[in-house]
Amino acid sequence: MIERIHTSDVEPDADEVAIAGHVHEIRDLGGLVFLIVRDREGLIQIVFKEEREPELFEAVQDVGAEDVVRVVGEPLESDQAPGGVEIAPTEYEVIDEADSPLPLEISKDIEVDLSTRLDNRALDLRKPETLAVFTLRSELITAMEEWFDEEGYVDIKTPLISKGGAEGGAELFPILYYNQDAFLSQSPQLYKQMLMASGYEAVYETGTAFRAEDFATSRHVSEIAMFDVELAYIDDHDDVMDVQEESLRYALREVAENAERELDLLDVDLDVPEEDFPRITFDEALDILETEYGHFPDDPTDLDTKGEKLLGEHFEEQGHPAFFVVGYPDEKFYYMQDVPGDEIASRKFDLIYKGQELSSGGQREHDVERM
Amino acid sequence: MIERIHTSDVEPDADEVAIAGHVHEIRDLGGLVFLIVRDREGLIQIVFKEEREPELFEAVQDVGAEDVVRVVGEPLESDQAPGGVEIAPTEYEVIDEADSPLPLEISKDIEVDLSTRLDNRALDLRKPETLAVFTLRSELITAMEEWFDEEGYVDIKTPLISKGGAEGGAELFPILYYNQDAFLSQSPQLYKQMLMASGYEAVYETGTAFRAEDFATSRHVSEIAMFDVELAYIDDHDDVMDVQEESLRYALREVAENAERELDLLDVDLDVPEEDFPRITFDEALDILETEYGHFPDDPTDLDTKGEKLLGEHFEEQGHPAFFVVGYPDEKFYYMQDVPGDEIASRKFDLIYKGQELSSGGQREHDVERM
Numbered sequence: 167m168i169e170r171i172h173t174s175d176v177e178p179d180a181d182e183v184a185i186a187g188h189v190h191e192i193r194d195l196g197g198l199v200f201l202i203v204r205d206r207e208g209l210i211q212i213v214f215k216e217e218r219e220p221e222l223f224e225a226v227q228d229v230g231a232e233d234v235v236r237v238v239g240e241p242l243e244s245d246q247a248p249g250g251v252e253i254a255p256t257e258y259e260v261i262d263e264a265d266s267p268l269p270l271e272i273s274k275d276i277e278v279d280l281s282t283r284l285d286n287r288a289l290d291l292r293k294p295e296t297l298a299v300f301t302l303r304s305e306l307i308t309a310m311e312e313w314f315d316e317e318g319y320v321d322i323k324t325p326l327i328s329k330g331g332a333e334g335g336a337e338l339f340p341i342l343y344y345n346q347d348a349f350l351s352q353s354p355q356l357y358k359q360m361l362m363a364s365g366y367e368a369v370y371e372t373g374t375a376f377r378a379e380d381f382a383t384s385r386h387v388s389e390i391a392m393f394d395v396e397l398a399y400i401d402d403h404d405d406v407m408d409v410q411e412e413s414l415r416y417a418l419r420e421v422a423e424n425a426e427r428e429l430d431l432l433d434v435d436l437d438v439p440e441e442d443f444p445r446i447t448f449d450e451a452l453d454i455l456e457t458e459y460g461h462f463p464d465d466p467t468d469l470d471t472k473g474e475k476l477l478g479e480h481f482e483e484q485g486h487p488a489f490f491v492v493g494y495p496d497e498k499f500y501y502m503q504d505v506p507g508d509e510i511a512s513r514k515f516d517l518i519y520k521g522q523e524l525s526s527g528g529q530r531e532h533d534v535e536r537m
Numbered sequence: 538m539i540e541r542i543h544t545s546d547v548e549p550d551a552d553e554v555a556i557a558g559h560v561h562e563i564r565d566l567g568g569l570v571f572l573i574v575r576d577r578e579g580l581i582q583i584v585f586k587e588e589r590e591p592e593l594f595e596a597v598q599d600v601g602a603e604d605v606v607r608v609v610g611e612p613l614e615s616d617q618a619p620g621g622v623e624i625a626p627t628e629y630e631v632i633d634e635a636d637s638p639l640p641l642e643i644s645k646d647i648e649v650d651l652s653t654r655l656d657n658r659a660l661d662l663r664k665p666e667t668l669a670v671f672t673l674r675s676e677l678i679t680a681m682e683e684w685f686d687e688e689g690y691v692d693i694k695t696p697l698i699s700k701g702g703a704e705g706g707a708e709l710f711p712i713l714y715y716n717q718d719a720f721l722s723q724s725p726q727l728y729k730q731m732l733m734a735s736g737y738e739a740v741y742e743t744g745t746a747f748r749a750e751d752f753a754t755s756r757h758v759s760e761i762a763m764f765d766v767e768l769a770y771i772d773d774h775d776d777v778m779d780v781q782e783e784s785l786r787y788a789l790r791e792v793a794e795n796a797e798r799e800l801d802l803l804d805v806d807l808d809v810p811e812e813d814f815p816r817i818t819f820d821e822a823l824d825i826l827e828t829e830y831g832h833f834p835d836d837p838t839d840l841d842t843k844g845e846k847l848l849g850e851h852f853e854e855q856g857h858p859a860f861f862v863v864g865y866p867d868e869k870f871y872y873m874q875d876v877p878g879d880e881i882a883s884r885k886f887d888l889i890y891k892g893q894e895l896s897s898g899g900q901r902e903h904d905v906e907r908m
Contacts (some may be wrong), residue, residue, distance in 0.1 A: 288731045288734040291735035360658065365575065
């Protein structure tokens with residue numbers, strides 16, 4: 167059996183190819199049926215001509231939207247077809263039939279209410295734009311892990327069932343663990359620090375964290391996928407910022423290169439920050455907000471969502487999609503090292519990309535006396 | 538400041554180097570102190586001579602086991618030193634001091650009871666043999682993900698809080714989710730199948746699964762790290778076995794190449810199965826157990842631990858550390874496709890490596906009528 171290839175790999179005027187996927191669209195023009203077939207990599211047009219292949223033409227009369235089909239045929243150049251190539255079929259097989267009518271349309275941009283989408287999530291996920299989100303996420307994780315693997319970090323998986331919280335008390339999901347009380351892990355922070363004390367030197371985890379917060383905004387999610395890093399033998403927090411800067415630049419470059427089609431589909435202009443990321447102090451950040459935008463965060467010890475957005479605009483205008491804010495007040499971040507000679511600032515920072523906090527970091531205090 | 542390198546990268550007669558790590562051993566021979574320093578990559582000997590560097594010699598008198606030190610110096614060839622190289626120091630700094638006495642020894646093979654080890658887990662984790670386990674695991678995950686990334690699989694992360702079980706009922710951990718009952722995820726299976734129905738074609742997850750089983754044996758763990766794969770558009774279960782065989786061969790090769798030191802430390806002879814893995818039917822497996830070992834599993838529809846071990850011996854003697862058992866009875870695995878023309882066998886298989894079930898797979902039934 168001829169091996170199946172993806173639609174994006176079909177070249178015009180190549181030898182016979184086999185493709186398989188869902189029937190995205192059917193256009194019946196009398197003696198001519200156009201089938202648009204969709205696989206993970208895109209769309210391709212199959213042209214069934216009554217004169218040219220009467221038996222296949224007969225068979226394709228029964229096809230329905232979202233049926234799964236396998237087609238073998240000859241690729242031909244075509245100006246009208248998506249991707250500039252269409253297939254003249256020599257074999258046609260229905261692998262599985264879809265229900266008809268469908269509870270929601272995949273190919274057309276018809277507004278569907280959220281409950282219908284969630285009730286039919288397996289269909290909803292077929293939208294190329296939705297698949298693109300998953301593909302982009304996959305490319306991003308792969309690229310991040312690649313960078314840290316290359317730099318010699320140990321890939322760890324920390325326990326998710328825990329005896330207590332790593333950060334605070336109120337936001338834990340309780341769980342019954344063989345008749346004992348336990349909680350879902352809020353953060354791998356303490357495990358990571360134990361591994362530093364154990365001499366593992368540099369570790370990362372692509373893990374899950376759980377927060378039982380009221381989810382009033384899109385910034386609060388009960389179950390979070392987190393990319394988490396810890397490293398020892400640093401001089402100060404600038405070393406950590408270097409790691410964040412270099413890994414992010416690498417990952418964005420890789421995504422831009424490997425997922426061009428998906429970025430186009432979602433109309434995303436991925437801005438890879440090639441220049442050094444500006445590193446400003448918390449005080450400088452407040453100053454920019456006050457003088458340029460007349461904005462004062464409600465909590466004077468932290469930036470608010472609006473403040474981050476405005477700072478994002480400020481730095482994007484200067485050609486910097488990403489920047490660091492360093493030295494948040496240490497009363498809030500007692501576990502971070504102080505900045506020597508500064509009574510207020512800690513070595514905690516945020517990385518802001520396009521006006522959104524993308525990650526946080528800092529140099530933790532390792533001396534229990536000083537803490 | 539001269540950049541720190543790892544002990545394993547110190548070459549004899551090279552230029553001045555900087556290393557940092559824990560003090561593994563101290564040997565005081567009068568006018569001579571040998572310090573063995575341990576970092577993630579191994580051990581290195583630093584020789585302090587009273588005559589040669591009196592000030593550093595004076596300073597090193599106070600050193601304690603497991604102190605964290607930084608040393609700059611000249612690497613010299615030495616037959617007696619571990620790795621054939623020692624360092625003549627020019628700078629010596631104590632970064633952090635360890636408590637004394639230590640609750641457990643790191644450098645010596647002294648039997649310590651489990652509760653002391655767990656009470657001092659951060660110290661216990663410092664043992665090079667323990668670190669080696671984490672490093673090997675990291676290399677294995679990285680290699681597996683590499684293979685699947687290269688083959689175009691989408692890296693997914695499925696939800697861990699679920700409304701019910703994917704496989705059975707009794708083994709779930711209950712959790713309180715905003716005043717609603719929920720459970721910890723038992724398996725990503727249903728999510729993976731939804732993604733197949735959604736046209737994602739090939740996905741993998743390095744994830745966690747939870748099983749509230751009685752943990753009477755080492756085969757039962759409450760929180761499991763699983764590498765999970767799903768692919769569509771296969772001909773039959775042989776395609777799945779091909780994927781398992783090729784990815785495992787690749788991953789073992791990579792681990793053998795990248796973690797030679799760790800394998801040596803743990804005295805593991807990693808057997809990379811280069812030849813095709815034998816694929817035998819469940820009936821053939823029972824036959825070998827009966828005729829060669831006189832062994833009959835208690836449950837005639839499944840293999841037991843002893844049976845897997847004996848089959849492992851049988852195939853290792855023939856030069857095959859890994860093999861598949863195919864066609865487990867379908868009454869137990871109703872969700873697997875039947876083998877055509879066989880009233881009993883399903884398309885479920887196990888992969889056994891060195892007498893242990895390493896993974897399971899099969900071709901699932903996608904036709905709700907047939908199931």
